[in-house]
Amino acid sequence: MWTLRVRRVRSCFSCSRGCSSAPADRLELLRSFLQLCVDRYYVSPGETNSDLFQRGLSCSYGPLGTELRRNLLEQWWHSVTRDRGQVFGISTLNISQEQAGLRVVECEHVKQILDQQKSKEELIQEIQLLLQRSPAVRTNLLTGALQQFVPSLELVNRKLPFGLAETGLCFQPSSASGCSAEITQTSLVWFCSPRTSSQWLDHWTRQRLKWWKKFALSPSDFSSSEVPEQELEDAASRGVRILYRFPWGSETLETLWNRGNAELLREHKGARSKLQCRDGQKSVPHVVSISGNMDRGVMAFLSNSLQQLSREEGRQKLQQRKVLKLHPVLAPVKVALNIGRGPTVELRQVCGGLLQEFLEAKIFTWPGYLETVQTSAEQQSAKYDEMGVLFSVLISENTLENGLVQVRSRDTTIRETMHISELRNFLSRYISAAENI
């Protein structure tokens, strides 16, 4: 039987509302989720690594996780930079000569200082000097954008509003645990006239929430929430968080702040005339910052798209099926190629040709036909479902005769017969249709 009859959704990872599960259950959920991410090449093995991933920090990703994050960043970039031609991409430095925070020092230099036969006072002085000279690593992308405000202002002929977009690595100062971490951040810094900043904050909150929901299987798990007054950052007059409800609790994916212009003024040493815009009042613009954590974004979409289904087979046998129903645009592997019965050498040749064709068309393809371990069709489908592979194609001796292949869909589990020459167009159209919804 090719199709899978879903009896009932036993535990849908993406809707935690219904499940008033005990903490132990939730821990088990988390554990099995992490295991799947490791087994299916999203996250590299290792306990420390899983721990980083789970905390919403950068971890070492496997090939599928790498591609998923690439897709996510690409979509983010496309969505913010296409906004009316008023958003410009920038790329600023990670290291700077700032005064505080995390510094990069060379071990050897410190050792040299410590090895010298000097007095305690001289030692302290030399280390302080070394620290001062050492570059700082960035902890956010905001500062870079504020610094780029003046040259960008020329670019837009001093006209508001406009935005500067950037994605990149940021470091996080060590917490109590004493261990620094890194995060892949996205940042849009929006400069607008003071009287419109609150409206822009609302605008961007709507836009960003819409964006997250667009790729979700269960959009209601994404929500926004106003930051309570007592938690506002220094300069900010208002803040909004975009949250994702994981089965084990809500976490922040993105934060929007209405920051006023104090930081902008400080960054440019109060040189108001350089910062003024042509908005009638010659005012110094206000800043709305939108910064996201795309490592946690990866985890949110993985968690959101994981469906666990079960079906009865015979009397006692209860079969479980896990499917990673990632949005077609985000799913790393669009198609897997496999061979069935028939002359292996010829079938592999056909697969090789298809693989080349798909990869040239930028369709990420999984070379399942290179696998030498024998597995049943059922086992293979189960594996691909857990990987979130959109379609799997079976090439068999039939294909050599009449050019027909079998295409199985992840989402419907239905197998269709199709001519081999139609495959590429079918896949391209399917993905771009999903993109434009």
Next chain:
Amino acid sequence: MWTLRVRRVRSCFSCSRGCSSAPADRLELLRSFLQLCVDRYYVSPGETNSDLFQRGLSCSYGPLGTELRRNLLEQWWHSVTRDRGQVFGISTLNISQEQAGLRVVECEHVKQILDQQKSKEELIQEIQLLLQRSPAVRTNLLTGALQQFVPSLELVNRKLPFGLAETGLCFQPSSASGCSAEITQTSLVWFCSPRTSSQWLDHWTRQRLKWWKKFALSPSDFSSSEVPEQELEDAASRGVRILYRFPWGSETLETLWNRGNAELLREHKGARSKLQCRDGQKSVPHVVSISGNMDRGVMAFLSNSLQQLSREEGRQKLQQRKVLKLHPVLAPVKVALNIGRGPTVELRQVCGGLLQEFLEAKIFTWPGYLETVQTSAEQQSAKYDEMGVLFSVLISENTLENGLVQVRSRDTTIRETMHISELRNFLSRYISAAENI
């Protein structure tokens, strides 16, 4: 006169062979090149920044430089990962618990230690302990790939050859100048059987050189050269450099090493059985590493594509024209939209519609119609040529009547008339045709 008659190439930036120019000339060349990069939004202003750029290090990029590097990285990724489905993308951590090199320390922690009333010996001990606990930042992408070898081996069923690709930020230990720097690196680490490693090194050298030349206006400035024996890295038995001949001297863009398996064994503490592959002899694979500096790549393509032409106008007037003839795939701005004579409000509306359409089709568009400073058509073309804008479109009252627009090509300087509805297809086809050559 719309077309520009080129009289002779006075100083072609991309062919330095012919120019036996004096050092002072070369310095002037470099200075004017850097100025153009800053003026045309490739590199952010500031002397320190230009200095970083010039040294082939990461700098703060403007919107066009950001897009150019994005395009370059995208092309690199596509070119290596499509190779027969045997290359997998990975993403490893920047910070690690390695023993040497650059460390990230928190200023506050050091200050706390220095402020304590302790003996010199205790002080030294505490600082050493802090250093030990502090994470190191990576200086290359090789180590991460070697660490990911074992899980990747499972993925390919222990079959050679295969590769792991990654792009990302690396830090460079401070040289004599005492200042650390960052570089955007690309890395392909190729695992193959010992007896084929030298052939693979040749294969990848050919592939990589072909790739660089593909996007060049003057391909002969890119070359490869065997690393002399006395300059070989520790573990390596052979090395090849891919060089670019800048007008002011040759620089390395990419380096390929045949590294043997010593580092792989060291990284996995000599556990041979974990590393062995199914190639008949159960050998530990050899490593061919290919690592590139994409910041220098950006500079190479900018330098390579800059043409300086001059024409005579009347008797004495010698006009100079600089054109950044970046490859259509790399050029950041594919099209600029401008308005001519006619009702401004209506014309801007037409431009706004086109902008939206192009951006949705992922065609980077320059909103020239938003500029309020009046410039002549000549001045505008000159500016776009220096930006490397492929096409500029003029929307005028004519367009409102019959839908016709004027399209000027950067490379031919010819103006064509076209119907507005054909524009998007024309641009998409032009770019993809250039991509598939």
